[in-house]
Amino acid sequence: MIAELGHFALILALAVALVQMVVPMIGAHRDDEALMGVANKAALVQFVLIGFAFAVLVHAFVTSDFSLKLVADNSHSAKPLIYKISGVWANHEGSMVLWVLILALYGALVAFFGANLPSALRARVLAVQGSIGVAFIGFILITSNPFMRLMPAPFEGRGLNPLLQDPGLAFHPPFLYAGYVGLSMAFSFAIAALIEGRVDASWARWVRPWTLGAWVALTIGIAMGSWWAYYTLGWGGYWFWDPVENASLMPWIVATALLHSAIVAEKRGALKSWTILLAIFAFSLSLIGTFLVRSGVLNSVHAFASDPMRGVVILGIVTVFIGGALVLYGWRAPALKAEGMFAPMSREGALIVNNLLLSAAGVAVFIGTLYPLFLDALGGPKITVGAPFFNMTFVPIMLPLLILVPLGPLLGWKRADLVAALERLMGAGALAVLVSLCVFAFVSEGPWLAALGMGLATWLVVGAFTEFAARIALFSGPLTTSLRRARLLPRAQWGMAFAHGGLGILVAGLVGMTAWQSELVTALKEGESATVADYTLTLEKVGLRQGPNYEALVGVIRVKKDGKDLGFMMPEKRRFPVERQEKTEAAIRTNGMSDLYVVIGDDNGHGGYTIRAYVNPFAPWIWGGAIIMAFGGLISLTDRRYRVGAPTRARLRPQSQPAQ
Amino acid sequence: MIMRRVVLTLSLFMALVSPALAVNPGEALSDPALEARARTISKELRCLVCQNQSIDDSDADLAGDLRKLVRDRLVAGDSDEQVLDYIVARYGDFVLLRPPFDVTTALLWLTPFGVVVFGGVGLWLAFRRRSVTRAPQALDSEEKSKLAALLNETTPRD
Numbered sequence: 149m150i151a152e153l154g155h156f157a158l159i160l161a162l163a164v165a166l167v168q169m170v171v172p173m174i175g176a177h178r179d180d181e182a183l184m185g186v187a188n189k190a191a192l193v194q195f196v197l198i199g200f201a202f203a204v205l206v207h208a209f210v211t212s213d214f215s216l217k218l219v220a221d222n223s224h225s226a227k228p229l230i231y232k233i234s235g236v237w238a239n240h241e242g243s244m245v246l247w248v249l250i251l252a253l254y255g256a257l258v259a260f261f262g263a264n265l266p267s268a269l270r271a272r273v274l275a276v277q278g279s280i281g282v283a284f285i286g287f288i289l290i291t292s293n294p295f296m297r298l299m300p301a302p303f304e305g306r307g308l309n310p311l312l313q314d315p316g317l318a319f320h321p322p323f324l325y326a327g328y329v330g331l332s333m334a335f336s337f338a339i340a341a342l343i344e345g346r347v348d349a350s351w352a353r354w355v356r357p358w359t360l361g362a363w364v365a366l367t368i369g370i371a372m373g374s375w376w377a378y379y380t381l382g383w384g385g386y387w388f389w390d391p392v393e394n395a396s397l398m399p400w401i402v403a404t405a406l407l408h409s410a411i412v413a414e415k416r417g418a419l420k421s422w423t424i425l426l427a428i429f430a431f432s433l434s435l436i437g438t439f440l441v442r443s444g445v446l447n448s449v450h451a452f453a454s455d456p457m458r459g460v461v462i463l464g465i466v467t468v469f470i471g472g473a474l475v476l477y478g479w480r481a482p483a484l485k486a487e488g489m490f491a492p493m494s495r496e497g498a499l500i501v502n503n504l505l506l507s508a509a510g511v512a513v514f515i516g517t518l519y520p521l522f523l524d525a526l527g528g529p530k531i532t533v534g535a536p537f538f539n540m541t542f543v544p545i546m547l548p549l550l551i552l553v554p555l556g557p558l559l560g561w562k563r564a565d566l567v568a569a570l571e572r573l574m575g576a577g578a579l580a581v582l583v584s585l586c587v588f589a590f591v592s593e594g595p596w597l598a599a600l601g602m603g604l605a606t607w608l609v610v611g612a613f614t615e616f617a618a619r620i621a622l623f624s625g626p627l628t629t630s631l632r633r634a635r636l637l638p639r640a641q642w643g644m645a646f647a648h649g650g651l652g653i654l655v656a657g658l659v660g661m662t663a664w665q666s667e668l669v670t671a672l673k674e675g676e677s678a679t680v681a682d683y684t685l686t687l688e689k690v691g692l693r694q695g696p697n698y699e700a701l702v703g704v705i706r707v708k709k710d711g712k713d714l715g716f717m718m719p720e721k722r723r724f725p726v727e728r729q730e731k732t733e734a735a736i737r738t739n740g741m742s743d744l745y746v747v748i749g750d751d752n753g754h755g756g757y758t759i760r761a762y763v764n765p766f767a768p769w770i771w772g773g774a775i776i777m778a779f780g781g782l783i784s785l786t787d788r789r790y791r792v793g794a795p796t797r798a799r800l801r802p803q804s805q806p807a808q
Numbered sequence: 809m810i811m812r813r814v815v816l817t818l819s820l821f822m823a824l825v826s827p828a829l830a831v832n833p834g835e836a837l838s839d840p841a842l843e844a845r846a847r848t849i850s851k852e853l854r855c856l857v858c859q860n861q862s863i864d865d866s867d868a869d870l871a872g873d874l875r876k877l878v879r880d881r882l883v884a885g886d887s888d889e890q891v892l893d894y895i896v897a898r899y900g901d902f903v904l905l906r907p908p909f910d911v912t913t914a915l916l917w918l919t920p921f922g923v924v925v926f927g928g929v930g931l932w933l934a935f936r937r938r939s940v941t942r943a944p945q946a947l948d949s950e951e952k953s954k955l956a957a958l959l960n961e962t963t964p965r966d
């Protein structure tokens with residue numbers, strides 16, 4: 149009965165979304181406040197209805213209601229509670245409900261906090277959001293009903309893919325979706341602006357926090373996914389350029405470009421139509437990602453169901469939204485007048501270079517992911533595009549961008565003095581060279597390019613804080629003055645310093661792990677030892693452990709370094725009887741600078757067990773860097789500028805924002 | 809040959825995929841130089857039954873067979889090039905993680921750099937045109953009066 153109520157709520161939500169799509173748009177066209185006001189109410193009601201449907205689904209999973217086909221197919225009564233909950237979105241139908249729930253949440257947030265938006269703009273934004281809701285709620289109801297009943301209900305469910313029963317992966321989809329769908333807000337604002345034919349500073353000021361929020365969520369989601377791959381797949385890899393990973397990386401790259409171009413649109417009134425185009429592309433890539441992952445075009449752990457009908461419908465939705473948006477863009481964008489003159493050597497110019505390189509990097513990922521599909525569809529040869537391709541295209545395009553990152557923020561708006569900016573980066577440059585030389589002189593292993601890589605990382609981190617230090621007069625005045633200035637500095641400044649610095653940490657992690665990893669692959673019997681880097685590993689004992697819904701083979705390994713006992717590590721190999729699958733659970737011992745990573749494999753038939761151990765220098769920095777970047781984004785989100793009534797201020801002082 | 813080595817070194821340096829490690833005990837060759845070459849070659853070859861994983865990354869049996877094949881060829885005295893050719897002759901281009909540059913893949917390889925080059929040139933030209941035609945000029949009197957009228961306007965549009 150409850151499930152039927154959930155289903156009914158979803159149908160009602162579709163009806164409400166239809167109203168939200170049509171009525172406010174007409175209202176905005178006729179300048180009718182009453183009709184425009186429908187948008188707010190519809191957005192809130194839609195959120196409540198979808199929230200209810202989602203809660204019903206969670207209830208069904210938590211109570212293991214196997215009369216629902218979805219629960220029976222994806223859950224099991226012996227599963228820990230957290231995986232019963234995450235099971236809701238660890239399947240196609242449930243994840244689509246989560247998708248529209250987040251969409252509706254964002255719509256509700258605009259309705260709730262959007263009082264300072266011009267009412268026509270708000271009505272149009274919510275109408276576009278409504279149209280996305282119509283498409284996806286309709287898609288769920290027609291092709292992927294999560295509330296389908298099973299008759300008769302089975303006694304037990306079929307369980308959840310053990311690979312997905314993991315804390316890292318339990319929350320990976322919600323973050324990714326928050327990012328994907330967050331970009332729908334930028335898209336809706338872009339479409340609304342094209343319909344109005346007007347983009348002003350207040351528009352850009354509204355788009356920025358949404359993009360920033362989506363970017364933070366995407367950053368966390370992608371980092372979680374790669375962290376999961378690192379500790380669960382059992383060979384220390386963390387990024388495989390798998391099409392499904394690329395599907396999340398592409399929107400991230402374009403969102404990064406959009407964040408930067410929106411700054412120019414807000415502060416200088418330039419790059420408006422380009423910013424709108426990026427907003428369209430960012431969400432389009434989210435849709436394409438959804439299509440790639442959900443349609444079964446690609447096979448992987450993410451492609452839950454390969455139902456061709458779903459693929460066709462999603463392709464239809466993707467085509468309509470992207471095609472429609474681009475046609476609208478082609479028709480209306482020429483009407484957007486660019487303002488803000490600037491010289492090529494300026495902050496604007498630097499941000500354009502940023503956008504050019506990020507776009508090219510995004511194209512590299514896009515074409516690398518889709519080209520094999522196109523070639524195959526056109527009857528060409530079957531080819532594979534893997535890591536070596538991306539290392540030769542994506543990486544060389546990103547390198548110059550990384551080198552330029554510290555420079556951009558030091559250039560002034562309109563017309564900048566390059567020499568002065570470079571002079572201020574002398575300290576960062578000197579440190580970078582010093583680090584490179586030290587690595588080159590003292591580390592004998594690994595490719596010599598690693599020394600340059602570490603120099604680049606230093607350049608990024610120190611460079612990120614150069615401007616920061618100058619603005620708070622860190623070394624040129626008393627400490628108390630500096631602290632006071634630091635407190636008064638706009639949060640966006642703090643955010644940028646952290647985001648750029650985090651990028652440097654991330655680069656150090658990538659370089660260090662790639663260049664200096666040590667490995668050990670061997671078979672050990674109980675009592676035998678082996679060494680990897682400075683560590684001595686002794687397999688003391690192998691035993692079995694009973695988990696809630698699995699049985700684990702546990703290796704008890706004593707770790708010693710330079711004769712000092714560091715305690716035990718216990719890697720596991722888990723067998724899930726219900727799902728009939730196995731999963732390695734690596735034991736990772738980290739000291740913040742490097743990881744000791746140990747995996748136990750099967751019995752080799754002669755009383756020994758396969759033991760793989762890696763020392764991964766700087767590996768924790770990869771995820772640490774990503775988290776710092778996301779943290780920077782969060783700080784920036786709390787900037788005062790986003791909370792004050794932007795349109796009011798713009799009205800009082802038109803275009804007189806001091807260049808920052 | 810030199811180009812190839814540069815490329816391999818570069819990709820090793822830049823590799824976002826770690827030098828990974830599904831090699832099983834007993835598979836490795838005793839000669840470290842030969843083993844290092846085997847590992848480098850393995851990273852270029854796809855495990856045909858997996859998702860975009862190299863045979864160096866995969867636990868699949870087929871990947872193990874290919875790793876052994878690579879090592880057998882190296883021990884037999886093949887150059888890196890010959891080993892790759894040997895395997896491509898049997899499994900087709902599909903086995904290469906880095907597709908070869910030819911008519912069908914030219915677009916794949918050139919587009920990313922094309923975006924940088926043409927985008928850069930296009931931007932440069934746009935800049936030059938704009939600075940010629942749209943150099944800032946002082947307002948004439950008509951514009952000045954319009955501006956004054958606009959500034960005096962008190963009721964906002966929304």
